[in-house]
Amino acid sequence: xxxxxxxxxxxxxxxxxxxxxxxxxxxxxxxxxxxxxxxxxxxxxxxxxxxxxxxxxxxxxxxxxxxxxxxxxxxxxxxxxxxxxxxxxxxxxxxxxxxxxxxxxxxxxx
Amino acid sequence: xxxxxxxxxxxxxxxxxxxxxxxxxxxxxxxxxxxxxxxxxxxxxxxxxxxxxxxxxxxxxxxxxxxxxxxxxxxxxxxxxxxxxxxxxxxxxxxxxxxxxxxxxxxxxxxx
Numbered sequence: 001x002x003x004x005x006x007x008x009x010x011x012x013x014x015x016x017x018x019x020x021x022x023x024x025x026x027x028x029x030x031x032x033x034x035x036x037x038x039x040x041x042x043x044x045x046x047x048x049x050x051x052x053x054x055x056x057x058x059x060x061x062x063x064x065x066x067x068x069x070x071x072x073x074x075x076x077x078x079x080x081x082x083x084x085x086x087x088x089x090x091x092x093x094x095x096x097x098x099x100x101x102x103x104x105x106x107x108x109x110x
Numbered sequence: 111x112x113x114x115x116x117x118x119x120x121x122x123x124x125x126x127x128x129x130x131x132x133x134x135x136x137x138x139x140x141x142x143x144x145x146x147x148x149x150x151x152x153x154x155x156x157x158x159x160x161x162x163x164x165x166x167x168x169x170x171x172x173x174x175x176x177x178x179x180x181x182x183x184x185x186x187x188x189x190x191x192x193x194x195x196x197x198x199x200x201x202x203x204x205x206x207x208x209x210x211x212x213x214x215x216x217x218x219x220x221x222x
Contacts, residue, residue: 042213043153043200044213096207100153
């Protein structure tokens with residue numbers, strides 16, 4: 001099935017560093033969603049984007065809907081230990097079904 | 111506010127056994143979904159129900175059946191479990207079909 005290309009697959013960062021991850025698609029999307037999944041739990045919505053070029057923040061998190069409608073990025077500023085987890089992007093096209101990225105695993109270096 | 115509740119949390123089955131995964135939401139959402147999550151593959155849609163009384167196949171429906179019992183409940187049934195169905199299963203709901211999804215905490219299924 002169709003998947004988004006989400007990168008990187010994993011990131012090892014120091015506490016306090018900024019983090020950036022992105023998703024790209026060959027298809028145009030009308031919606032981009034960013035979720036975070038903690039171990040043993042379901043994904044939780046972080047940010048929803050509905051318009052090309054839209055830039056939205058949620059605390060230390062900022063996400064943008066790419067102007068071509070084929071990509072999106074998520075930035076986390078000044079990372080803290082509770083930021084560890086798996087981050088997923090999801091895009092929605094004209095048939096309203098969500099297409100999911102494979103996830104970016106964020107790990108804090110000790 | 112419970113949100114989306116899935117039962118059981120864990121299950122081990124032998125090949126050929128059957129079971130039903132239960133899901134209920136208390137947000138008065140119209141749409142409900144079943145996904146499976148396998149390492150490195152993100153989330154894959156098994157079945158969804160856009161509204162009470164309707165169900166449709168997703169990306170990986172083979173080996174599964176679903177029932178939208180009422181607006182609150184959407185169950186997933188494995189009639190004859192296979193090792194390839196070892197996975198984590200997530201139920202989700204959304205208010206309207208273009209709204210973000212809200213997920214339960216998953217059922218971890220192992221088929222031996």
